[in-house]
Amino acid sequence: AGRAIVSQPVTLITGASEGIGAELARVFAAKGHEVVLVARRGELLTTLADEIAAAGGKTPMVVALDLVTAGAVESLAATLAGAGRTVQYLVNNAGFGLIGRVYELDQAEQLAMVDLNIRALTALTLRFLPEIRKASGGVLNVASVASFMPGPGFAVYYATKAFVRSF
Numbered sequence: 001a002g003r004a005i006v007s008q009p010v011t012l013i014t015g016a017s018e019g020i021g022a023e024l025a026r027v028f029a030a031k032g033h034e035v036v037l038v039a040r041r042g043e044l045l046t047t048l049a050d051e052i053a054a055a056g057g058k059t060p061m062v063v064a065l066d067l068v069t070a071g072a073v074e075s076l077a078a079t080l081a082g083a084g085r086t087v088q089y090l091v092n093n094a095g096f097g098l099i100g101r102v103y104e105l106d107q108a109e110q111l112a113m114v115d116l117n118i119r120a121l122t123a124l125t126l127r128f129l130p131e132i133r134k135a136s137g138g139v140l141n142v143a144s145v146a147s148f149m150p151g152p153g154f155a156v157y158y159a160t161k162a163f164v165r166s167f
Contacts, residue, residue, distance in 0.1 A: 012035075014120075015095060016039050017044035028089070028091075039065075068120060073120070087128040095164075102156060113156055147165035
């Protein structure tokens with residue numbers, strides 16, 4: 001008979017390279033969570049991981065990944081599984097906004113915002129929800145006060161955050 005594989009529950013934080021995501025990583029780590037840091041800029045994630053470890057937290061796992069790329073969520077899931085990690089808590093913080101009139105802004109950039117702020121958040125939630133539920137964990141979707149009103153000059157961003165709040 002083979003040995004049972006024991007996986008370590010983690011808190012997965014997207015958009016963890018700076019701002020709210022980095023601060024949430026510090027808070028979760030200070031509360032004893034093993035955190036997995038995900039963002040595009042690996043060097044910033046490594047710096048944060050070193051800071052968390054130096055403060056006495058468990059050394060975070062760093063995954064430099066652009067969540068908008070095709071197959072990113074499954075790649076992340078495979079990386080976590082290969083490292084013996086399961087998601088107990090998911091913090092969907094990755095996102096960005098563009099300021100300007102929709103007819104003046106680059107169409108591809110606006111659609112990339114929708115892809116990250118909505119599609120990636122939804123894909124991550126749906127992909128990891130079975131293991132989150134099994135671990136009696138939870139999901140934190142970071143929206144914005146912008147989600148409560150229209151946003152002239154910031155229309156697509158406001159709309160994506162309304163989706164996040166509603167979801």
